[in-house]
Amino acid sequence: MPGETAASPVADRRPTPRTYHGDTVVDDYAWLADTEDPEVRAYLEAQNEYTAAATAGLEPLREAVFGEIKAHTQETDMSVPLRRGGFWYFARTVEGSQYPLQCRAPVRDAHDWTPPEVSAEKLPGESVMLDLNAEAEGHDFLSVGAAAVSPDGRLLAYSVDTSGDERFTLRIKDIETGSLLADTVEGVFYGVTWAPDSRHLFYVTVDDAWRPDRVWRHEIGSAAADVEVYREDDQRFGVGVGLTRSRRYLVISASSSLTSEARVLDAADPTGEFTVVRPREEGVEYHVEHAVLSGAGSGASGTDRSGEDYFLFLHNRSGINFELASAPVETPDAWTVLVPHRADVRLTDVEVFARRLVLEYRRDGLPRLAFAATDVQPEFSEWDPGEQLSTVALSGNPEWDAPRLRVGYESYLTPATILDLVPETGESAVLRRQPVPEYDPEGYVQERVWVTARDGERVPVSVVRAVATTGAAPTVLYGYGSYEVCLDPWFSAARLSLLDRGVVFAVAHVRGGGELGRRWYDDGKMLRKNHTFTDFVDVAADLVETGRASPDRLVAMGGSAGGLLVGAAMNLAPELFCGVVAQVPFVDPLTSILDPDLPLTVGEWEEWGNPLADAEVYRYMRDYSPYENVTARPYPALLVTTSLNDTRVLPTEPAKWVAKLLTHTTSGNQILLKTEMAAGHGGVSGRYSSWRETAFEYAWILDRLGRA
Structure with missing residues (x-):
């Protein structure tokens, strides 16, 4: 040797x-x-x-x-812009720099969902929201735990760890001026969630055993102490907080390896009380999403999709590989099976949009995707990526009513690829394939x-x-x-x-x-x-x-x-x-x-x-x-x-x-x-x-x- x-x-x-x-x-x-x-x-x-x-x-x-x-790496590069509200968001890497720049540019046409082309040139109106190279100055290590723009597009909440112990410092930045607000929180866990009012945000902290056990609410600019919204006392469980894609509900999830429980709050009332959707039941895991479902068979793409509010539950109460059920928001215990349990298919997630449902699952040892209209009795159709030994998943779809979906796939041979997809018509376009010189x-x-x-x-x-x-x-x-x-x-x-x-x-x-x-x-x-x-x-x-x-x-x-x-x-x-x-x-x-x-x-x-x-x-x-x-x-x-x-x-x-x-x-x-x-x-x-x-x-x- x-x-x-x-x-x-x-x-x-x-x-x-x-x-x-x-x-x-x-x-x-x-x-x-x-x-x-x-x-x-x-x-x-x-x-x-x-x-x-x-x-x-x-x-x-x-x-x-x-x-x-x-x-084999294009060192100066740009990610595919992602639309959120009135801006396109993307990251840039620059040759010689360790960390990316988080950027955005205004949407010029509210009706155009085609992203700007990936280019080394600046987009019209482009600005840098966060330069991680500047954040890393004076530190041997830098990790980002969260980066979330407020719904009104004015503020960036982000958290950084400069030691590697995964205890993050949360800061709030005025994107237009670049100045930091006085709001700073030490020792937070991964992630941060804005309420739709852009005034309140939620974050999680950990206990001495590094278990995420508490959810807090912070009011921007307030001198009042942050409010403890929820504390999980069972040491087997960790907590997280998020917002449904519809922006209708804030959700606190508490879960162990075997059991889970969700609490929801009308997002229009962020200072209100969270309520349990379904009480925890030992050995039962469930994940909840909000959907607006219409009558069976109605609502082809582009037609009126008015419907009723439902919660969708991905759960293992009926079998170890999970099934998908729905229930009216007013009666969350009244489950109706949408996709039954199968011994050969492991359901892993359901994503909900205004026009469609997306089911993620595993079969024959590989991940799969299927799409359906937002009906009370949805009929899912599997999508074929065209490459058998590959990984497929949704890839950055924050908008509830987007007319198209972003889908990502890759394999051992195919670099990461982002597609724009319209499931109802089968129309698709490759937005980007990771360049590998x-x-x-x-x-x-x-x-x-x-x-x-x-x-x-x-x-x-x-x-x-x-x-x-x-x-x-x-x-x-x-x-x-x-x-x-x-x-x-x-x-x-x-x-x-x-x-x-x-x-x-x-x-x-x-x-x-x-x-x-x-x-x-x-x-x-x-x-x-x-x-x-x-x-x-x-x-x-x-x-x-x-x-x-x-x-x-x-x-x-x-x-x-x-x-x-x-x-x-x-x-x-x-x-x-x-x-x-x-x-x-x-x-x-x-x-x-x-x-x-x-x-x-x-x-x-x-x-x-x-x-x-x-x-x-x-x-x-x-x-x-x-x-x-x-x-x-x-x-x-x-x-x-x-x-x-x-x-x-x-x-x-x-x-x-x-x-x-x-x-x-x-x-x-x-x-x-x-x-x-x-x-x-x-x-x-x-x-x-x-x-x-x-x-x-x-x-x-x-x-x-x-x-x-």
């Missing part, structure tokens, strides 16, 4: 016993939990220095990959294969490679497998640096994700979590057995809960991988889930189980935890990344894991820990910094795969 050094820093062993359910475990590295301790900081810095020295020889390759990412999609192929797991389940695997790459090729196997998250096809310009060097990129859609519906998720959580790990191992083994890959050229990769996945797989079958990349990995889950005072823990019990109360859960988690199960064995080479200010996966987890691996591995393979000292769960901020981080990881991967 280029740049090998004599020895990695070794953490002191300070035995700390832990006893639960009659089981005593001695944790030698528990002391690394205190990241304020100068000794812990010194250890992390020493690991950073070691990692830098050990990978110094890869610097030319890193620079090459970074240059390739830049070459020096890229020809004809040089690559994508496919989906199925691997039979050890218990007979068929696991979908997505594969993308260069046309010229055949046989047992160097391979990166990526996975996640938790929280019902779906790894749907996505385009990556950076990934071309791997593909162009003959590396295959494969995605294992393991249980615990939601690709094949709620059953797929349920079969990879709680006391079935091991399916997530064995599925990944079985996919890796199949790639080898079928001659697609070989263990000496197979790298596993995953982040956060995906880091847990690759860490567990590394314990189960270290012989299958020549390298592992674990990004902000959740590798000490038992220790974290045993501590209800840590961020997110109580809410996580519905995902992993409660090891404090249940001895079976405790032992089950102990038996798969990557940290708990490090033993003397020949581990593959390992690159671990983390961030000092991460509040989701505390940096102590990867730090402890690396310390333990260094004292147990028998292979002599490189084990590296890289800690970002000014970042959070998402890693570094700024596009150039992000590209350099990707280049660092890809150079290490290419070196492991013999493609340096």
Whole structure:
């Protein structure tokens, strides 16, 4: 390996016993939990220095990959303008700048919904609402939690985080003058919602465990204290607030992993009291939207759509894959089924407009879209994007009565594409396809294969490679497998640096994700979590057995809960991988889930189980935890990344894991820990910094795969 050094820093062993359910475990590295301790900081810095020295020889390759990412990116660019009220809103990026500019330009013709063409030239009347480069001055990190323009178009509410801990500062800006109002709120959570009066806005704050638990109302320009509108006391639940697209109702949602409840308020009375739409029922999830529905079969596009007010409910009361129901606003318990539950279709969302309904769902492991008129008995028709292995979704449609819809799609081969679509006529136009210089999609192929797991389940695997790459090729196997998250096809310009060097990129859609519906998720959580790990191992083994890959050229990769996945797989079958990349990995889950005072823990019990109360859960988690199960064995080479200010996966987890691996591995393979000292769960901020981080990881991967 280029740049090998004599020895990695070794953490002191300070035995700390832990006893639960009659089981005593001695944790030698528990002391690394205190990241304020100068000794812990010194250890992390020493690991950073070691990692830098050990990978110094890869610097030319890193620079090459970074240059390739830049070459495949149109650095000065503009997003497709989106109409909201009397303005077109869009973002611009400028070559050499880390962050985008948030801009707008006035709508010249109120009847024209065709957006201005994407251009490097300024639009007539264009102004910059927010320059994130200016916001980032003097800071090593910047993240935006919210950016919302008031309904009257005068004010911008935005929030920023400059440390990575996901605690944001909310500010209000006069867009015309560029001046900041005195209104400032510290420590807010993601998002902000304006009331239609442009005078009141709503935001969320978190408790000490980083759980979004309270909704507040702020009055612009008022010296009065902000009003606590709602507080959620059940520690399993988090809250959010929003406005229906019709702007008729403000909605507060409270939800856990298994149960949800919504409260609504007539948006014309933002200081009024929210009322419960349907009381929470253990194990029942529902999402509510406001719709104006007409009689069955009436209202072709352009005709009178007058109708009655309804709430639409996407819920799982009748089946795990959800169904769609409606009820009059006055009698929200009187549900009428619109789209019944199906075992082979997972309904995921419903979007409501003045003219149409849009249903988002999953079938055969992929996302789908269907459209219907706003009738009390809607008939949905599925839209065909023309590319089988692709991701489709609505893309920025704030206006209730827009005559057309924005739809986005992409695949492993097709860059992100925005369409203008009129579902009633089938008329469509491509507004923009992400420009990727020096890229020809004809040089690559994508496919989906199925691997039979050890218990007979068929696991979908997505594969993308260069046309010229055949046989047992160097391979990166990526996975996640938790929280019902779906790894749907996505385009990556950076990934071309791997593909162009003959590396295959494969995605294992393991249980615990939601690709094949709620059953797929349920079969990879709680006391079935091991399916997530064995599925990944079985996919890796199949790639080898079928001659697609070989263990000496197979790298596993995953982040956060995906880091847990690759860490567990590394314990189960270290012989299958020549390298592992674990990004902000959740590798000490038992220790974290045993501590209800840590961020997110109580809410996580519905995902992993409660090891404090249940001895079976405790032992089950102990038996798969990557940290708990490090033993003397020949581990593959390992690159671990983390961030000092991460509040989701505390940096102590990867730090402890690396310390333990260094004292147990028998292979002599490189084990590296890289800690970002000014970042959070998402890693570094700024596009150039992000590209350099990707280049660092890809150079290490290419070196492991013999493609340096």
